[in-house]
Amino acid sequence: MKLRRKVYMVAGYNTISMGTGRNEFNPKKTRPGLENYIKEAGQAVLEKIGGAQNVDDCVIGNFMSARFNKQANLEAFFPMIDEKLRYKPGISVEGACASGGLALIAGIKSVLAETAEVVLTIGVEVQNSVKAIYGADILAGAGWFQERKAGHAYFFPGKFSDRAGAYFEKYGRDNARKAFARWYRNAIENARLCPTAQEYHNKIQDLEALAISEPTPAAFVDHLNVYDCSKVSDGASAIAIVSEEGLKRLGISKHDAVEVVGFAHVQDDLTRPPDDLTQLKTTAVAAKMALESAGISIRDLATVETHDCFTVAGIMAAEAIGFAEPGQGPAFVLDGQTSRTGSIPFNTTGGLIGWGHPTGATGVHQAVTIMEQLTGKAGNAQISIPQNRPYGLSVNMGGDDKTLVSVVYRKG
Amino acid sequence: MNYTERLENVSVLGAAGKMGSGILLLTAMEMADLSLVPGNKDRQFVLNAIDISHQALSGLMRFLRTQVQKAAEKKTVQLRKIYEERRDLIENEEIIMQYVFDVLNIVRPTTRMEAAYESTLVFEAIIENPAIKVEILSGIDRNNKKTPWFFTNTSSIPIHELNNRAELGGRIIGFHFYNPPAVQKLVELIKADKTLDDLVEFAQNYAKNLRKKIVPSNDFAGFIGNGHFMRDALHGISEVERLSKEIPFVEAVYMINKISQDYLVRPMGIFQLIDYVGGDVCQYIMSVMNPHVKDEDLHSRLLDNFISAGIKGGQFADGSQKDGFLKYEKGKPTGVYDPGKKTYVPAAEFQSRCDERLGAMPSSTLPWKTVIGSQDKTALLERFFKELTGMNTMGAQLAVRYGQRSMEIAKKLVADHVAQCEEDVNTVLLTGFYHSYGPINDYFK
Numbered sequence: 018m019k020l021r022r023k024v025y026m027v028a029g030y031n032t033i034s035m036g037t038g039r040n041e042f043n044p045k046k047t048r049p050g051l052e053n054y055i056k057e058a059g060q061a062v063l064e065k066i067g068g069a070q071n072v073d074d075c076v077i078g079n080f081m082s083a084r085f086n087k088q089a090n091l092e093a094f095f096p097m098i099d100e101k102l103r104y105k106p107g108i109s110v111e112g113a114c115a116s117g118g119l120a121l122i123a124g125i126k127s128v129l130a131e132t133a134e135v136v137l138t139i140g141v142e143v144q145n146s147v148k149a150i151y152g153a154d155i156l157a158g159a160g161w162f163q164e165r166k167a168g169h170a171y172f173f174p175g176k177f178s179d180r181a182g183a184y185f186e187k188y189g190r191d192n193a194r195k196a197f198a199r200w201y202r203n204a205i206e207n208a209r210l211c212p213t214a215q216e217y218h219n220k221i222q223d224l225e226a227l228a229i230s231e232p233t234p235a236a237f238v239d240h241l242n243v244y245d246c247s248k249v250s251d252g253a254s255a256i257a258i259v260s261e262e263g264l265k266r267l268g269i270s271k272h273d274a275v276e277v278v279g280f281a282h283v284q285d286d287l288t289r290p291p292d293d294l295t296q297l298k299t300t301a302v303a304a305k306m307a308l309e310s311a312g313i314s315i316r317d318l319a320t321v322e323t324h325d326c327f328t329v330a331g332i333m334a335a336e337a338i339g340f341a342e343p344g345q346g347p348a349f350v351l352d353g354q355t356s357r358t359g360s361i362p363f364n365t366t367g368g369l370i371g372w373g374h375p376t377g378a379t380g381v382h383q384a385v386t387i388m389e390q391l392t393g394k395a396g397n398a399q400i401s402i403p404q405n406r407p408y409g410l411s412v413n414m415g416g417d418d419k420t421l422v423s424v425v426y427r428k429g
Numbered sequence: 430m431n432y433t434e435r436l437e438n439v440s441v442l443g444a445a446g447k448m449g450s451g452i453l454l455l456t457a458m459e460m461a462d463l464s465l466v467p468g469n470k471d472r473q474f475v476l477n478a479i480d481i482s483h484q485a486l487s488g489l490m491r492f493l494r495t496q497v498q499k500a501a502e503k504k505t506v507q508l509r510k511i512y513e514e515r516r517d518l519i520e521n522e523e524i525i526m527q528y529v530f531d532v533l534n535i536v537r538p539t540t541r542m543e544a545a546y547e548s549t550l551v552f553e554a555i556i557e558n559p560a561i562k563v564e565i566l567s568g569i570d571r572n573n574k575k576t577p578w579f580f581t582n583t584s585s586i587p588i589h590e591l592n593n594r595a596e597l598g599g600r601i602i603g604f605h606f607y608n609p610p611a612v613q614k615l616v617e618l619i620k621a622d623k624t625l626d627d628l629v630e631f632a633q634n635y636a637k638n639l640r641k642k643i644v645p646s647n648d649f650a651g652f653i654g655n656g657h658f659m660r661d662a663l664h665g666i667s668e669v670e671r672l673s674k675e676i677p678f679v680e681a682v683y684m685i686n687k688i689s690q691d692y693l694v695r696p697m698g699i700f701q702l703i704d705y706v707g708g709d710v711c712q713y714i715m716s717v718m719n720p721h722v723k724d725e726d727l728h729s730r731l732l733d734n735f736i737s738a739g740i741k742g743g744q745f746a747d748g749s750q751k752d753g754f755l756k757y758e759k760g761k762p763t764g765v766y767d768p769g770k771k772t773y774v775p776a777a778e779f780q781s782r783c784d785e786r787l788g789a790m791p792s793s794t795l796p797w798k799t800v801i802g803s804q805d806k807t808a809l810l811e812r813f814f815k816e817l818t819g820m821n822t823m824g825a826q827l828a829v830r831y832g833q834r835s836m837e838i839a840k841k842l843v844a845d846h847v848a849q850c851e852e853d854v855n856t857v858l859l860t861g862f863y864h865s866y867g868p869i870n871d872y873f874k
Contacts, residue, residue: 148502150502150505150521150525151521151522153521154520154521154522157520165519165520166516166519169506169509170505170506170508170509170521171506234506235506235507236503236506237506
């Protein structure tokens with residue numbers, strides 16, 4: 018697939034990913050709500066692009082505000098961000114934890130369809146409104162509701178625990194568990210370099226020793242501990258998706274933007290159990306399609322943002338994208354290849370485990386992170402981008418490998 | 430009568446009180462869990478929550494709902510299994526709410542003592558007054574045709590005294606929870622000479638199901654917990670009396686409170702603990718214990734004076750701390766009561782002078798919270814006490830005196846056969862009082 022026009026992303030912004038771990042977080046005190054996050058992220062992007070009059074179209078990605086915050090019709094919050102957005106078009110998209118990715122896709126398509134030159138794209142989720150045990154009910158909506166009754170109290174940790182169990186059985190437990198702990202350590206160490214990350218304040222010294230602790234099935238799930246899981250997060254991310262003409266309108270140089278050189282959006286049947294618990298097949302399909310559409314291979318990538326809602330998902334994604342053969346993901350991670358100094362740095366600001374996972378915002382957050390890395394704006398988290406490998410890849414997953422969005426970026 | 434049958438009809442007396450409400454909560458959940466066992470579907474479980482005021486019972490039901498919900502949120506993994514057959518209950522929230530209802534549906538709040546006449550088990554947590562306890566327990570026993578068993582939560586009255594005076598024929602056992610019962614892991618189990626063996630076995634099973642740690646105490650007034658605490662408090666008070674010959678009273682209280690907290694690595698200083706329990710409660714417990722001890726006088730004139738002046742401590746209904754020896758702001762001590770001036774003196778006025786007089790703290794000093802949460806607790810304590818005992822400051826000397834006295838009290842509890850072994854005394858102080866080390870140790874040699 019060759020894109021019929023050039024598409025760029027510019028002016029990305031992340032709010033803090035708020036939740037346990039942040040010093041400011043106090044579950045007993047009133048916190049900013051959905052509106053505050055939408056406004057903060059939206060206004061920050063508008064400021065960078067010279068104001069709301071430059072915006073043609075708006076997209077907001079969100080998973081479950083209808084339950085977390087009893088709020089729907091989110092597109093009508095755009096005029097609250099800036100009065101100049103009144104009477105402009107806006108849509109709200111939902112695809113579980115890939116809602117942010119879907120927002121990117123909707124923005125890209127709007128630019129490709131020439132219905133807009135500049136699309137303000139936001140992802141948001143505010144989940145600390147309920148305790149985790151009730152949040153688990155809400156997030157279970159990303160699965161098939163007919164499976165809820167038989168599912169675990171912590172539905173998705175349960176699903177990925179089953180995957181981890183199957184993986185242990187097929188490829189051995191010890192190395193896989195060690196790799197989970199290393200994945201956690203990489204995530205936290207990267208998050209400590211990014212001031213908006215939920216684990217930015219994490220001061221624990223021996224991260225791997227902590228993360229290797231045994232799971233406690235009576236209170237949680239069989240094969241994962243809490244360090245294997247992304248946390249409950251509140252946050253929003255926003256970015257402008259623009260055409261070449263849009264860039265001119267904004268007066269922004271291509272060098273400050275990333276170009277979207279390929280993308281894929283696929284889904285699998287929600288009612289169908291995974292063919293193989295040890296593999297993320299839909300992820301593999303999406304990443305392959307995105308890379309093919311960009312005309313590149315994984316050897317051209319400088320960095321990857323992948324959907325590590327659980328450590329096991331991060332490692333299986335490394336295999337699915339093609340960096341390691343099935344069963345070799347743990348060795349690849351333990352060898353240091355995915356660390357920020359490795360051959361292919363993954364999740365350079367911490368990913369879902371380290372930066373945070375405000376579900377509907379995650380897909381947009383991945384795009385912002387890659388934009389920052391490729392344009393040299395990642396601050397202390399900056400990695401070096403080799404000239405012969407100038408590409409970045411994001412993989413955003415909704416549900417248990419059901420809804421997938423993958424995007425390939427290059428510096429503009 | 431087996432364990433389940435015994436728990437089919439239970440009464441808690443003083444159910445709306447500080448201890449009673451926790452006992453009711455734990456018992457209600459234990460009974461509900463039994464009622465949810467498939468084989469028990471046809472049994473009717475009844476838990477009478479008996480107290481003297483409707484207002485307090487209404488508050489109790491609010492407390493129960495909140496607490497049961499919290500407990501259910503923590504055991505949702507198991508609850509999903511328990512309600513596996515209920516196809517209408519799908520989400521965690523539906524399951525948690527059903528459990529809250531199932532627990533509350535067992536509880537019958539009432540002000541009528543007659544409710545206990547049908548019970549096979551009666552748990553009393555009423556005022557710590559032997560005469561009142563005897564009257565109520567014997568009254569229930571006379572009118573109850575089911576020869577009930579009695580649990581008493583007394584923290585000071587010998588169980589054999591209650592047994593003999595209420596003529597219960599060995600159907601009573603001391604089952605002493607620590608405050609708050611839902612949180613504190615420790616239970617002192619006190620068997621009187623005539624307590625039935627079956628009752629002891631039942632009590633052990635019940636404690637196990639409540640996931641409590643049992644420490645057996647022999648049947649001596651005050652048992653292990655108050656046996657140590659009351660004497661420890663009297664030591665703190667006598668140290669203040671000694672010091673206040675030289676320095677102002679408020680400064681002496683401040684210093685001894687600091688010694689017993691920071692220098693001894695305890696969760697709170699001795700005067701804060703007296704205030705937490707309530708000076709009047711301490712005074713009363715001592716008065717219950719005193720007639721039973723021969724070689725010492727468990728009594729403090731200073732404490733009497735404070736109580737008569739209305740300075741008692743204890744808690745407000747919302748759980749916040751009342752002023753006592755110390756003044757509190759947001760739960761933290763900020764001043765000390767001066768009986769001469771009849772007012773509280775802010776600590777800021779004398780704190781730095783006192784700290785200077787006590788001398789520098791050891792460089793290895795760590796807050797209690799850090800020590801208790803550390804995996805290297807023993808190493809941290811060894812280093813700290815080694816440094817402390819090598820120092821010649823006033824603070825170090827007072828601390829060593831305090832630690833030695835605490836050990837002396839603990840060893841006497843074993844020598845007097847209140848505790849069966851030294852380890853039991855240490856367990857009570859570690860578990861029931863959250864000390865970071867037991868009173869019998871090698872730190873103060």
